[in-house]
Amino acid sequence: MKNIWNFFAGTLVLVSKGSKAYYCWVFFLLILMGIGALAYAYQLNEGLIVTAMRDQVSWGFYISNFTFMVGVAAAAVLLVIPAYVYEWGPIKEFAVLGELLAVSAIVMCLLFVTVDIGHPERFWHLIPKLGLLNFPQSLLAWDVVVLNTYLVLNLTISIYILYSLYYRREPKHNFYTPLVLLSIPSAISIHTVTAFLYNGLGARPFWNSSILVPRFLASAFCSGPAFMLLIFLLVRKYTKFRIKDEAIQKVAEIMAYAMFINLLLLGAEIFKEYYTDTVHLASFQYLFQGLHGHSALVPYIWTAMIFNITAFFLFLVPATRKNTITLIIGCVLVFAGVYIEKGMGLVIPGFIPDTLHEIYEYSPSGTELLLAMGIWATGLFVYTMLLRVAIPILNGDFHVADDGVGSYIGDQLFIAQQKDEHLPEPAHSEAEPAA
Amino acid sequence: MSEIIKNDYAHHSSRRKFLKTLAAGVGLIALPDKNASASLWEEFFQKHFRELSKEELKNVLTRLETKYGKQFSKQVTVKATPPIEGVRYGYALDLSRCIGCRRCVYACVKENNQSRDPQIHWIRVMQLNKEKGVDLSQAEHYYNPDKVPEKGHFYMPVQCQQCENPPCTKVCPVQATWKEKDGIVVVDYNWCIGCRYCMAACPYGARHFNWGKPGLPAAEMNPATHYLGNRPRPKGVVEKCTFCVQRTREQPGRYPACEEICPVGARKFGNLLDPESEIRYLIENKRVFILKEELNTQPKFFYFYAT
Numbered sequence: 001m002k003n004i005w006n007f008f009a010g011t012l013v014l015v016s017k018g019s020k021a022y023y024c025w026v027f028f029l030l031i032l033m034g035i036g037a038l039a040y041a042y043q044l045n046e047g048l049i050v051t052a053m054r055d056q057v058s059w060g061f062y063i064s065n066f067t068f069m070v071g072v073a074a075a076a077v078l079l080v081i082p083a084y085v086y087e088w089g090p091i092k093e094f095a096v097l098g099e100l101l102a103v104s105a106i107v108m109c110l111l112f113v114t115v116d117i118g119h120p121e122r123f124w125h126l127i128p129k130l131g132l133l134n135f136p137q138s139l140l141a142w143d144v145v146v147l148n149t150y151l152v153l154n155l156t157i158s159i160y161i162l163y164s165l166y167y168r169r170e171p172k173h174n175f176y177t178p179l180v181l182l183s184i185p186s187a188i189s190i191h192t193v194t195a196f197l198y199n200g201l202g203a204r205p206f207w208n209s210s211i212l213v214p215r216f217l218a219s220a221f222c223s224g225p226a227f228m229l230l231i232f233l234l235v236r237k238y239t240k241f242r243i244k245d246e247a248i249q250k251v252a253e254i255m256a257y258a259m260f261i262n263l264l265l266l267g268a269e270i271f272k273e274y275y276t277d278t279v280h281l282a283s284f285q286y287l288f289q290g291l292h293g294h295s296a297l298v299p300y301i302w303t304a305m306i307f308n309i310t311a312f313f314l315f316l317v318p319a320t321r322k323n324t325i326t327l328i329i330g331c332v333l334v335f336a337g338v339y340i341e342k343g344m345g346l347v348i349p350g351f352i353p354d355t356l357h358e359i360y361e362y363s364p365s366g367t368e369l370l371l372a373m374g375i376w377a378t379g380l381f382v383y384t385m386l387l388r389v390a391i392p393i394l395n396g397d398f399h400v401a402d403d404g405v406g407s408y409i410g411d412q413l414f415i416a417q418q419k420d421e422h423l424p425e426p427a428h429s430e431a432e433p434a435a
Numbered sequence: 436m437s438e439i440i441k442n443d444y445a446h447h448s449s450r451r452k453f454l455k456t457l458a459a460g461v462g463l464i465a466l467p468d469k470n471a472s473a474s475l476w477e478e479f480f481q482k483h484f485r486e487l488s489k490e491e492l493k494n495v496l497t498r499l500e501t502k503y504g505k506q507f508s509k510q511v512t513v514k515a516t517p518p519i520e521g522v523r524y525g526y527a528l529d530l531s532r533c534i535g536c537r538r539c540v541y542a543c544v545k546e547n548n549q550s551r552d553p554q555i556h557w558i559r560v561m562q563l564n565k566e567k568g569v570d571l572s573q574a575e576h577y578y579n580p581d582k583v584p585e586k587g588h589f590y591m592p593v594q595c596q597q598c599e600n601p602p603c604t605k606v607c608p609v610q611a612t613w614k615e616k617d618g619i620v621v622v623d624y625n626w627c628i629g630c631r632y633c634m635a636a637c638p639y640g641a642r643h644f645n646w647g648k649p650g651l652p653a654a655e656m657n658p659a660t661h662y663l664g665n666r667p668r669p670k671g672v673v674e675k676c677t678f679c680v681q682r683t684r685e686q687p688g689r690y691p692a693c694e695e696i697c698p699v700g701a702r703k704f705g706n707l708l709d710p711e712s713e714i715r716y717l718i719e720n721k722r723v724f725i726l727k728e729e730l731n732t733q734p735k736f737f738y739f740y741a742t
Contacts, residue, residue: 047670048629049553049647058634058644118629118644118671121479125609125628132483132610132626140608140632202602202730203638279572356559356593356640357571 006400007166010407011389014398018388019413021238029381036374039367040115048118050367056360057351059116061368064343065375066112068223070194071216071342073105073150075224077187078254084180090247094232096394099158100386101228102187106151108379115371139197146189153183158386162393166407167400191216198350206283206350209272215265216342221258222308223338225251226331231383233328238415241391252327255334256315263308266341283349286359296361297348300340307337388414474498483610484515484623484662495625496662503660503667507653515662516684518617524678525618525707525714526694527723527737528592532701535560535583535590539693539702543594546679546692547665548657550649557676558594558693559640565589569724569738594693595620595641595676596726596734603633603642612673617684618707618735619677621663627672634673638727639734645670678704707735717741 018026043050053060079098082088114120125131126144135141157179164171195216198207229251236243273284285291290298314320314330321327353359364372392398397410481487481495496513503511540558549555561574565587574591584590601620604612611627614620634642648670660666661681668674679691683704689695694702705714714737717723721739 047645047647051646054646055634055640055643058631113630116630118631119627122609122626122628125483125611125626132486134608134610138606138608138632140606140630144608197632198635201606201636202732203636282572350635353572354640355638356561356576357574358576358640 003167004163006405006407007163010166010398010400013407014392014409015385015388017409017412017414019416022388022413022415025415026381026384029377029384032377033374033381036371036377039370039374043115043367043371044120048116050365052362052365052368054360054362056354056358057348057362059347059351060362061344061364061372062112062116064347065372066109066116067194067347068339068343069105069108069112069379070147070190071220071338072224072227073102073109074187074191074217074220075228076102076105076154077184078221078225078251079228080180080184080187082250084177085184088250090244091250094241094243094247094394096158096161096390097232097235097387098228099154099183100390101224101231101383102154103151103158104379104383104386106147106154107382108375109147110151111375111378112372115375139193139200142193143190143197146186146193150183150186150190153179153186157183158390162390165393166398188217191220198346203355204350205280207346209269211265211268215262215269218258218262218265219338219342222255222262222311222334223342225255225258226311226334226338229255230328230331230335233324233331235387235391237418239387239391240395240397240411240418248327249321252315252321252330255330256312256321259308259312259315259334262338263312282353282357286352287345287349291353292359294352294359294361296363297344297352301345304337304340304345307333308341311337474502478625481625483626485613499662499666503658506667507651507656507658509653509656509658511656511658511660513660513662513666514681516680518615518619519684519686521706521708523618523707523735524597524683525705525718525735525737526597526678526691527703527714527717527739529701529703529741530589530591530738531740531742532699533560533590533592534699534701535562535578535585535588536698538696538698539592542692542696543676545655546657546682547677548651548660548667549674550645550647550651550668551655552650553647555643555645555649555674557641557643557674558592560590560592562588563591591738592693593639593641593726594736595678596639596732596736597676597678599733599735600731602636602638602730602732606632606636608632615663619680620675621677621680622673622675623663624666624668624672624674629671629673631673638730638732642673642675644673 051060051062076098079091079095083092083095114123126133126141128135133141133144135145157176160176161171192213195213198204199209199212202208229248232243232248235241270284270288273281282291286294287297287301289295311330311333314326314333320330348362352361389398391414392409392411395411399408400406401408477498482491484492487495492515496515499513500511503513537560540556540560543549543557544551544555547557549557559576561571561576562578562585563569563575564573567573569591578585597618597620599614599618601614604614604620608630609626609628612620612622612633629644631644634644645668649668651667656667657665659681661677661684664677664680679689682689683691690704694704703714703717705712707714709715717739718737721741723737723739725734725737
């Protein structure tokens with residue numbers, strides 16, 4: 001117990017230390033979080049009428065972001081499988097960072113759902129025994145269960161590993177391996193259940209298609225890794241953490257396959273709807289062409305299509321995959337492309353035209369944008385804090401001191417340009433802790 | 436009702452105790468004004484409608500009557516009249532008679548205390564083309580001519596279809612909405628968390644959300660209310676047509692407001708289980724159809740052509 005407290009106290013000291021860049025980044029996030037909090041206070045006071053959602057389009061930007069973030073969270077499994085199942089060294093070294101990303105993404109998911117509901121203070125109605133969770137009837141109840149399970153699993157695994165390393169012990173295989181194995185189906189389940197949530201509604205033909213689950217999974221395996229790669233490239237550049245090129249290449253390769261499957265499935269849906277040409281085509285028409293003069297989403301979906309296809313080729317061709325610049329461009333394109341396609345592009349057309357064929361054009365209000373920005377900042381803040389602790393531990397720069405009570409902090413800066421990175425031959429002697 | 440509320444009583448007593456202690460504890464610490472806070476916390480920790488004991492239900496209804504009485508400065512009754520044995524409500528609407536005057540829409544708003552601003556309507560009347568028939572993609576929702584009916588058009592009011600197989604209740608994560616024994620789908624406004632999953636699931640656009648604080652002028656407030664029906668709603672919850680549960684469950688009962696107001700007699704309401712009822716006659720003898728039959732929602736709202 002005392003050890004746990006010492007570890008916790010040590011991490012608090014650690015996160016308070018850092019370079020100017022680290023402080024600026026954290027304060028920047030805190031400001032955005034503050035703005036988000038104000039927007040939420042305003043929304044709580046006025047009601048959800050301050051959003052652009054209405055009865056016709058009853059879910060909007062918040063649930064779009066939620067759906068997207070579930071995908072990002074699920075994608076951590078792409079690191080976990082090669083790392084723990086195949087024991088592939090280059091990825092195993094940083095699989096924990098993927099798990100922590102999953103934790104941060106789930107935190108964002110929970111926040112996006114919380115701000116979307118009309119009575120967040122009644123959350124206890126969802127707690128079994130205390131409230132009345134409608135399990136197993138409601139897919140939303142399933143989502144509550146699997147998301148929280150996944151959160152707890154990832155927290156347990158990553159904290160256990162970091163905690164062990166902090167006390168300079170080898171993490172026990174027979175403790176974390178079962179949890180890791182459980183986290184794999186759990187990752188699949190969060191995305192499957194989230195897709196089922198839309199999929200199971202006969203009222204919404206746009207979602208009521210059996211390839212929705214594979215589409216969700218395929219797109220998650222593009223967007224999640226894209227986000228991870230961007231972060232790993234940043235981590236590699238601005239912290240002391242080393243990530244091998246081959247690991248990054250492997251992830252990029254997986255993304256190329258996933259993007260191919262994603263585009264194939266989307267194409268299959270488009271073919272089916274356009275060729276059969278039934279009334280159910282309306283939502284696709286609204287999304288891709290505009291319907292009865294309403295075309296708010298058309299520019300977005302075509303942007304997403306262009307982004308996704310370009311990125312697919314960038315990842316497919318080895319030369320562009322291996323070039324850092326084109327790799328970064330590809331990641332940004334995938335991230336933005338899937339964010340549009342799986343966010344607004346998936347949720348909104350489900351409601352347009354609505355069940356009585358009315359068209360209400362939705363685009364997020366200022367409050368929705370500010371609040372969503374606040375939640376993104378919160379997610380990044382959580383991830384920054386987690387990385388601030390995890391990276392020094394993995395590097396051996398943060399561990400228990402020789403007296404067994406205090407902690408040794410070797411990395412005082414955290415975020416700092418790593419000069420040796422771009423030299424043809426890394427000069428390791430210069431990479432000593434700045435402290 | 437007794438059958439509904441007696442269940443689970445013993446089962447949940449430990450939870451109740453826990454909640455009570457918690458409520459008392461938190462209330463004591465957080466709020467200085469004892470009386471005002473007591474009812475606030477009571478409301479916060481109120482159990483699901485179907486888990487309330489008789490005694491608890493009585494307290495809840497009294498608390499609500501006091502609250503609404505103060506809010507609207509008039510005597511308000513909040514009943515919880517249970518379903519009548521042997522009754523299953525059905526509705527039929529004669530499309531050949533409806534003239535699209537929307538009197539039903541506004542009678543409903545008045546009877547059921549819907550928000551005036553922002554506007555909530557439980558009934559949506561669509562103007563359709565006679566040439567096209569019942570093709571919703573051709574529907575005009577906001578028709579506004581000087582005189583109805585317009586030539587070449589017919590009108591189709593849509594409200595909650597009170598499905599036998601309701602997709603909306605299935606998806607609710609907290610069981611805040613359910614189908615009663617008389618077939619009416621209701622919402623516990625004190626239990627709904629406002630996630631709006633039911634609105635995504637409803638194929639008829641019958642569910643409505645209180646996006647803002649409901650604007651209900653005290654003078655226009657209908658004080659004869661039912662817990663599951665037309666009592667004033669808070670912001671952030673879903674509401675819907677209940678076939679005027681506050682009228683139809685009374686004995687002697689009254690017709691739903693929309694049925695009563697219809698100037699052309701297009702609306703018919705009755706007990707589906709009574710072989711002698713008018714509604715049974717219509718279903719058996721007229722050309723009847725239900726909306727979106729392929730979804731297997733099994734509406735108890737029938738459209739027919741009498742002429």
